Amino acid sequence: MRITRATSLHADGGWRAFSFLKLETDAGLTGWAEYTQGLWSPALPAVIEALAARVIGRDPRSFAAIAGDLHAQVRFAPGGLNAQAIAAIENACVDIAAKAAGVPVARLFGGPYRETLPLYWSHCGSFRARDGEYFERVLGTPRLETLDDMKRLGEEAVARGFRAAKTNPIAFGPQGAVLLNPGFAPGTDPARTVDAATLSAVAAQLEAFRGGTGPDFAILLDANFGCTPEGFVRMAEQVAPFDLRWFEADVHGPAALADLRGRIAMPLASLETIYGRAGYQPHLAARAVDVAIVDVPWNGIAEALRIAALAETHQVNVAPHNFYGPLADLMTAHFCAAAPNCEIMEIEADDVPWKADLLTAAPVIADGRFHLPEAPGWGADVNEDAVAEHPWTRV
Known part of the structure; x- marks a missing residue:
C-alpha cells in the first residue's frame, strides 16, 4: 500500500474553519485528519502540502517511521507549524493503518x-x-x-x-x-x-x-x-x-x-x-x-x-x-x-x-x-x- 495523494478541505465552523487532511492510497483506503488554521497558524495548509509531498509513495501503515523521518527533516525548526503539519500527516496515516487492520484506532x-x-x-x-x-x-x-x-x-x-x-x-x-x-x-x-x-x-x-x-x-x-x-x-x-x-x-x-x-x-x-x-x-x-x-x-x-x-x-x-x-x-x-x-x-x-x-x-x-x-x-x-x-x- 502506498500514499498517492494528499489534499485539504475546509468547512465553515462558524467563528473558525474546520480543516481536514485527506490521504489517498493505491489500495483504495483513505485516511483523514483534522487540523486547525487559527490566527496562530495561518500558513499551516501550505506547510502540510509541502511536507505531505515528501511522503507520496510511502506505506501509511509505517506511520511512526514517516513521522520520525519528517521530524528529522525539520529538526532545525521543531514545534509550531512543522509539528502541527507532521501531526496531521501522522494522524491520517494512523486512520489508514487502523482501517487496514480492521480495528478502531484505540485498539x-x-x-x-x-x-x-x-x-x-x-x-x-x-x-x-x-x-x-x-x-x-x-x-x-x-x-x-x-x-x-x-x-x-x-x-x-x-x-x-x-x-x-x-x-x-x-x-x-x-x-x-x-x-x-x-x-x-x-x-x-x-x-x-x-x-x-x-x-x-x-x-x-x-x-x-x-x-x-x-x-x-x-x-x-x-x-x-x-x-x-x-x-x-x-x-x-x-x-x-x-x-x-x-x-x-x-x-x-x-x-x-x-x-x-x-x-x-x-x-x-x-x-x-x-x-x-x-x-x-x-x-x-x-x-x-x-x-x-x-x-x-x-x-x-x-x-x-x-x-x-x-x-x-x-x-x-x-x-x-x-x-x-x-x-x-x-x-x-x-x-x-x-x-x-x-x-x-x-x-x-x-x-x-x-x-x-x-x-x-x-x-x-x-x-x-x-x-x-x-x-x-x-x-x-x-x-x-x-x-x-x-x-x-x-x-
Whole structure:
C-alpha cells in the first residue's frame, strides 16, 4: 500500500474553519485528519502540502517511521507549524493503518481502557459573550449579557447532561458581557496585568455560574496566557471559594509554572501549547502541573500517547486539548480511550448545527459522555458533500 495523494478541505465552523487532511492510497483506503488554521497558524495548509509531498509513495501503515523521518527533516525548526503539519500527516496515516487492520484506532494502540468518556463543556459562555449576535442568529442560543444569564447557562449545562464545564474570565457590565483575553490579540496588554476590577468580575461570574450548576458540578476556569504568574495567583485566590476542579493557566517555563502551582490552593492544569515528549519532560520533572493538557491534532496521536505515558511515570494525569471540529472529537476520543491516565475529555458543546453532518456517521454523546465508535479507523470519515455545502470562504 502506498500514499498517492494528499489534499485539504475546509468547512465553515462558524467563528473558525474546520480543516481536514485527506490521504489517498493505491489500495483504495483513505485516511483523514483534522487540523486547525487559527490566527496562530495561518500558513499551516501550505506547510502540510509541502511536507505531505515528501511522503507520496510511502506505506501509511509505517506511520511512526514517516513521522520520525519528517521530524528529522525539520529538526532545525521543531514545534509550531512543522509539528502541527507532521501531526496531521501522522494522524491520517494512523486512520489508514487502523482501517487496514480492521480495528478502531484505540485498539491499534492496545486500548480501549474505556468505551465511554466523561466530557466537559469547553468555552462555556465564552464565545456567546464574544460573538453574541452570531450565536443568537445561527445557533439560536440566547445572548449572554448579565450575571443572571450566566446563572441560567449553568442551569443549561446541567440540563444538557454535563457534569463539568470550563469557562474563561468574563466581565459583566453596562456594555454586556466582555470576554477577557489580555494575553491575546486584538487588545493585547503586553504586560498582561490584572486589576482589582477584573478579579472582582471573574469572582462574580463564577458565583453566578455556581448558582446555576449547584454544588456537585465540576467547574474549570481557563485563564490562558491572560496574566503573569503573579496575576494568576491573585485570580486563583479570588476564585478559591467556588471549589474549582482545576485552574488552567499557560506559562512558558517549567520553574515559573512549578512556582505557580505551589502558590495556588487548587489543582493546576497546563501545557496545551507544548510539543513532544522533549517539551513536556522538563515541566513534568519540575512537578509543574497536576493535569497535563495534550493536543492530539498538534502532536499526533502516537506522540500524544507517548506523552501520556511519560506523564504517568510522574504520577500525573492527562486531559486533551480539543476545541476543534467533528473529526478532532473522534481523534481525541481515541486518545482518551487509549491513555490509561486520561482524566476527562474536552468538547465544544456550543457549535454550528451542521457539525455532525460533516461526518459520515454522527458521534453518540449522551448523559455527559462520549461513546467511542466501534468502526475501523476514527469511526467515521469526512462527508465531502457536506463540506461542499458548508465551505469556509473567509481568509
